[in-house]
Amino acid sequence: MPSVSVKGRSMPQSPIRKLVPYAENAKKKGVNVIHLNIGQPDIKTPQVALDAVKNNTLNVLEYSRTEGSEAYRKKIAGYYAKHGIMVSANDIIVTTGGSEALSFALGTIADAGDEIIIPEPFYANYNGFAIANGVKVVPVVSKLDHNFALPPIEDFEKLISPDTKAILICNPGNPTGYLYSKEEIQKLAVIVKKHNLFLIADEVYREFVYDDKEHYSVLREEGLDEYAIIIDSVSKRYSMCGARIGFLVSKNKEVIETTLKFGQARLSPPTYAQIASEAALDTPQSYFDEVKTEYVARRDLLITELQKIEGVKVARPQGAFYCIAELPIENADDFAQWLLEDFRVNNETVMVAPAGGFYATKGLGRNQIRIAYVLDRESLKKAVHILSEALKSYIG
Template identity: 50%
Template sequence: MSLAISQRGQDMPVSPFRKLAPFAEAAKQQGKKVYHLNIGQPDIATPPSLLEAVRQADIPVLAYSHGAGTDSYRRKLAGYYHRAGIEVTTDEILVTTAGSEAILFTLLTCLNPGDELVVPEPFYGTYTAFAIAAGVKIVAITATIEDGFALPPLAAFEQVITPRTRAILLCNPSNPTGHVYTRSELEDLLGLCQRHNLYLLSDEAYREYCYDGARATSALNLPGGEEHVVVMDTISKRYSACGARVGSLVTRNRTVFQAAFRFAQMRISPPGLGMLLGEAAAELPESYFDENRAEYQARRDLTVRRLQAMPGVQCPVPGGAFYVMAHLPVDDAELFGEWLLSSFSYENQTLMLSPASGFYQTPALGRQQVRLAYVLNLHDLEAALTCLEQALLEYPGRTLAPQVLEVAEAHV
């Protein structure tokens, strides 16, 4: 008889954006070009100054740093937040091994096993894994594609609060929907947290990438949030430096910070070379974000325009980040995603996407939805969307009415 693994090991889900990876590898082995719209890995070059800072570092011994991160990086990170309009001190910043560790430390610090965490769905699929690791129960409040995935009414949050509720978590701008929560929405949520003595946990990985002139409000800038707000952050998407694995947990709540620091001591210190890279990132001019923001907005506009022109596709316009959630005229998005990689090609090309069911907590939701990451250059993005358009016409499990299909095929 084989030894049993832990319950949390059994419950741990497959990554929703890597779930179809074996099919993608098989497609590549067959010689197909696969466009990866499944994961938020930008193709924008990492700024050369970040890599040069690591190359030129004079490091006789790559030693442990302080558990909260080096003083030099925390000072420069405080400067970055200042330029972003967020006033924090170095002793309110805990450097983490990417945003992932910031999320895990936050849950381990703010919630006990068995406590409840309220999250608007669809949400970043890995929250489920962190909640399982921390022994926390996610309680989902459903946002709908018809409303552009706007924050559900405050009454919906009130209805699910129980004596076990300890925190509300949201990502702003949102991964996976791209929705940008307004200052008013955030103030309402903070008011709810104040009334019920809850934490407000804010994942702000995409702060700079809001479009059409919009700007994201940091939860750290909400008056009265000092004891309630914990921000989880990362340089991964901000600087196209996903492999650096450097993030931060930022809070003015001293008790939370000190407890999170004890968790940080458990892993000794964050990545030393990554923090050198982060220091260089913190010195980049604001024009760096301006250029990238314009590029991502052009990619968003192309993606939305092409999707909305495809018969049977429903796609709200995302206000930030670099993802879009779309309803497709297919029987099952996961089966469609497998078919794209195993049975379909257009000019020997295909694409990989993320089935949206992995971003929902409620069973059966998202079955016909996908998340697409518009992280490829405009040429490749156009080609990938052309593949998707053709695939929706050929897929055996399509749900388009025959007459609609005939009209669509006539325009291909």
Template identity: 50%
Template sequence: MPQISVRGLEMPESPIRKLAPLATAAKNRGIKVYHLNIGQPDLPTPKVAIDAIRNIDREILEYSPSQGYLGYRKKLVNYYKKYNINVSPDDIIITCGGSEAVLFAFMSCLNPGDEIIVPEPAYANYMAFAISAGAKIRTIATTIDEGFSLPKVEKFEELINDRTRAILICNPNNPTGYLYTRREMNQIRDLVKKYDLYLFSDEVYREYIYTGSPYISACHLEGIEQNVVLIDSVSKRYSECGIRIGALITKNLDVRQAVMKFCQARLSPPLIGQIAAEASLDVPEEYSRSVYDEYVERRKCLIDGLNRIPGVYSPIPMGAFYTVAKLPVDDSEKFCRWCLETFNYEGETVMMAPASGFYTTPGAGYNQVRIAYVLKKEDLIRALFILRKALETYPGRVDEE
């Protein structure tokens, strides 16, 4: 029988989705599962987007332009202007979700064997996209005890060699919820400038910043305008994960021309998705404010609740809607599996993402989980209670002395 490719063998499973069959089996046994494992918001998609889909008046659902509809890109210019990101429609390429934007950025900017420096823990699919591009991710460790803040410049420079091509950040961060400070962003800017690197900046959670601190985009960093590739998506902003609309934004003409070749090869981004995403730009301000306020309340509910459970610790996330929490367990993946396969309390259990899947360093995150606070507060409170019960009975519990 023919062999699977090396790329296929090296491709990691998603730590977010690989336990899904266990959750399905639990539900088939009649167990209610509280999904804390995936960043799928439960808040309603804007009515203007739903109405735009319902009211489509077309006789043909045609290919869209490979770079996305000009009308949508023009409206996005005004959206970004609200965040002091000054771009033109030509700087924006519409993609099939933020995922395709990351993949096309890698394929256009990196050669096989090139290296990308990424602070870890990091969104697990970055590794998958790097493998697809033949590139290598080299991680720089951040720690839960230091709130996942960036290490000193020297730690970055220890990793930089003649194969280093880029730095990748997610700001606010998935999975930690960390928000990079102005000092940290300037530190990254200086490294990018000194070594002439690309800066891939995933900023899909910019709406969700809870500190009162200013949002520092990679596009705000002076002197590296030609090095920056911004990744964006409407998935979390408008609860539109399923329409698969993202964007790749850069002022670097050569990068855009290369990206467009990949865009043409995949033909076009989703037509119906662009219709919904463009309509969403007209969402009333009260929608955005209510969503933001809801996440503020959920964050407080979750973090306060986690830190009241004996042996559990979570830093306070400053953005996005995730946190990484440390649990008193021998192995978080074993614990997450046990919660789905063996444990239930009054017919209910919880599903979380083992944080080890967000690290590449062997052994890192072994007792951590990523939790998404995308459930209403009543469900979060119940899920926290069930998590407490699970930790009380888990046979692999490990308490610190």
């Protein structure tokens, strides 16, 4: 019998989605499952984006340009300028989601066997993108006890080898909500220039920064034009996860030219989604102000309620809409499955994402979960109550 590839067997399951069959079985039995496992906001998509698709006058749904329409890329450049990031339309490749942008970035800068240094825990699919491109993830550990702050620069430098091609960060972070300071970005800039590496920054949560902090983009740092690559997306910014539109941004012309070739191989990003995404750029600032206020309230409620549970440790996010919680258990995978199969409070349960899949170092995160606070406050409070009762029962 023919067999699948070693690469295919090595591809990790998503820690966010692998428990879906258990959740679906629970729902078939009439159980209400409260989803804390996935970053699908309940925030309404801007009406201007929805209307742009409804009211379009296309007669033929043609291929778009491989790099995305020029009008859209010019408008994206205008958006970046408002955030102090000075780029042109020619520095931008529109992709099918931020995921494709990251996959293109790895394909563009790294060959099979090359290494990428990533602070962990990190977005679980970085593992998958790396394996698909034959790239080795070299983790540098950040710790819950330090609120997942950037590890000491010495920790990065001792991991750099002749095979190292880049450092990859998510800022603000998924799954930790950690926000890198300007000083931390500058420290990373020194390293990548010293060792001739790329600095890839996944900045899809740029708008969601709290506590009067400021997001500092890698492309705002002087002297990084040839080293920096931004990964971006409309998914969370405008609550448009289903649009599947992202971008890769770099002032390095060779990076853009090479990424374009990867884009040509998949033809073009989706036309209707670009129409919606271009219109979304007209979303008023008041939309983001309201959304940010809501996420801060949700974060504060979630952290407060989690801290009431005996034995639970939780880091305080400064951005995005995720947090990592450490539970007084040994195996979060077993606990998450048990929640869906066996535990109910008034015929309700919660679905969480075990955090082990967000680490590359074996054994780390085994007793941690990632929680996405993308639900209304009443649902969050109820979910944490169920989680608290579940821990008492599970430990007992």
